[in-house]
Amino acid sequence: MSSSPHDGEQTRFTPPEDALTKALFDVKSANPGLGISKVHAQVLKNHPEWLVSEKRTKKILQNHGLIVASSPSSNDAEQPIYPSSRMIEGLDLFQWTSKVQVKYFDKKKGKGLVATEDINEKDVIWREDPFIIAPEWEIFDMQVAATACGYCTTPLTPDSPLIIPCPASSSSSYCPARFCNRLCAARSSKVHPLLCPSQNPASAPLIKFAKDTQWMALHALAQLTSRILLVNQYSDSQADWEVVRGLAELGMEDRFKYSFKSPNQPEPDRPTWKKAFELYSQAFKEPKTPQDQKKLTRILKKPLPAAIERGLFDYELGFLRNLGKMSLNLEAHGGLYTLHSHLNHSCDPNVSVRHLDQRTALSRITVIAKRPIKRGEELFITYVNPKLGHRARLDELRGWGFGACICSRCVEEALMVNQAPAVNDELDDLADELKAGLGVL
Ligand SMILES: [Zn+2]
Ligand SMILES: [Zn+2]
Ligand SMILES: [Zn+2]
Incomplete structure (x- = not known):
């Protein structure tokens, strides 16, 4: 052998x-x-x-x-690192749709939306107006130039008899905001007064800083803070605060640590956060001059509940945390949408988000099925450009703070x-x- x-x-x-x-x-x-x-x-x-x-x-x-x-x-x-999210207490989904429900998966994944019935390709699943809107800077510029609605961002038809200027604007203290019609003007009273250069001039440096640094999350946080403070004046801000608490979050420190620096979108650094916080406090709490302070006090008569006050104005637990929430949850055009913010990511999404009401309500989104969705299936959008290759998508997701x-x-x-x-x-x-x-x- x-x-x-x-x-x-x-x-x-x-x-x-x-x-x-x-x-x-x-x-x-x-x-x-x-x-x-x-x-x-x-x-x-x-x-x-x-x-x-x-x-x-x-x-x-x-x-x-x-x-x-x-x-x-x-x-x-x-x-x-995964963003964490919690359920929004008392959220009424039926104001938007009966086709989906919120499902809490687990602590790591958090919540998501699943279909409650079979949905056909191209079906409109829901339409939604923004909870707050911090529009893209080009549209913001149009608002400042009074060529887009100060509330819903729709480009204004010049000479329309329906257009309403900001009621506080005067020759001595000018505000450029103009609104499509009485409805938009009325709705804007939930957010505009505290960001109005005429009614609260102390907010102008904050908005300018957000614009100069192209910091969309800061702009969104200014809008959000304005809404919470104003709603608190004439009713209860608890329901709105619940929406904020339910937003998925990743601390700014985590985001900072896990962000890959990309040359076209540099993350603000720590001194920039501090500067932003200083301007934020001046805008909504302690304006620098007695005149500005007087104007702010005229709008804010009722103090916030202590928990919400801390949740907005504590540097670490409020401000930085909320900036992280804004970055994570803003829709591409700058709006924050309560139901939309529940959607999780897939690189092969089954729904798409469109701005279909270009002439009447630009900031309104329509969520449409990209393909048939079975009852019980989770709905996904994509947080990244799906045309990118695998590696590039991964990098972009990491930039958003995702694993x-x-x-x-x-x-x-x-x-x-x-x-x-x-x-x-x-x-x-x-x-x-x-x-x-x-x-x-
Ligand atoms: Zn409008
Ligand atoms: Zn105004
Ligand atoms: Zn993927």
């Missing part, structure tokens, strides 16, 4: 660390999408004489940062990189990698 089944075993040996590491690097860099077990199998295929356990492969891959350890205790800098996306499309595309057929444990490995917040491309 020239060979026995055990001959192979006898000649195999345990390779030294550096040889194994080099082999692992070679395989991983040629096929970055491979999971641990595939890399392991490939190395053994290239070196049939080696005796290596999968555990050892995994350890080396981890030590060299080729794969991130998925155990929670390993290294907190690489832990995935790696594990939607079906991301998992599929990550697998497609290596053309090998997907095997189950590889898929598991990959899901682990993605969950651990590491891109695999």
Whole structure:
């Protein structure tokens, strides 16, 4: 007998660390999408004489940062971060639609919307006006130039007899705001007075600062604060405050830590936050001059409940936290929509959000089914440009403060990189990698 089944075993040996590491690097860099077990199998295929356990492969891959350890205790800098959200108490969905309901998934994922009935492709699921609106700067400029409605952002028809100017504007203290009609003017009384250069001049530096720094979240927070303070004057602001409390959040510190800096959208830094907070306090609490203080006191007669006061004006627990909430929840055009803010992300969304009422209510959104949606299925929008490749989407999501996306499309595309057929444990490995917040491309 020239060979026995055990001959192979006898000649195999345990390779030294550096040889194994080099082999692992070679395989991983040629096929970055491979999971641990595939890399392991490939190395053994290239070196049939080696005796290596999968555990050892995994350890080396981890030590060299080729794969991130998925155990929670390993290294907190690489832990995935998810925004947290809570249910909005007493929220009446039927004002928008009966086709969806709010579902609380778990602490990590938070809430989302699921269909209560089968929905057809192209069906309008709901229409919604903004809770607050901090419009894109081009539209904001139109509002300041009095060519777009100060409330609903719709471009104004010049010379329309329906247009109403800001009632507080006068030749001595001018406010450029004009509204489509009496309805928009009446609705604007919930937000406008505290941001009106005539009624509350102390807010002007804050708005200017937001504009100069192109800081949409700050602008939105100014709008939100104005709404909460004003609603509190003539009724109860608790219901509005519940909406704010229910918004998904990620602290600014987390966002700062996990943001990838992109050259076209630099994040404001810490001194900028401080400066913004100073202007914010001057706008809504302590104007610098006695004249401005007098004007503010004329609008704000009734103090906020202590919890809401803290929730807005405490630097860490209020201001920074709320900025984070604004960044996370603003719709692309700058509005914050109560029901819309419940939608979770997928890179293969099943609903789209449109501004269809261009001539009557530009800020109103219409949520439409992109494909048939079955009863019980979750509704998803996309937070990123779906035309981007996998890696670019991942980077953008990270910029928003999200961990790696594990939607079906991301998992599929990550697998497609290596053309090998997907095997189950590889898929598991990959899901682990993605969950651990590491891109695999
Ligand atoms: Zn309007
Ligand atoms: Zn005004
Ligand atoms: Zn995805």
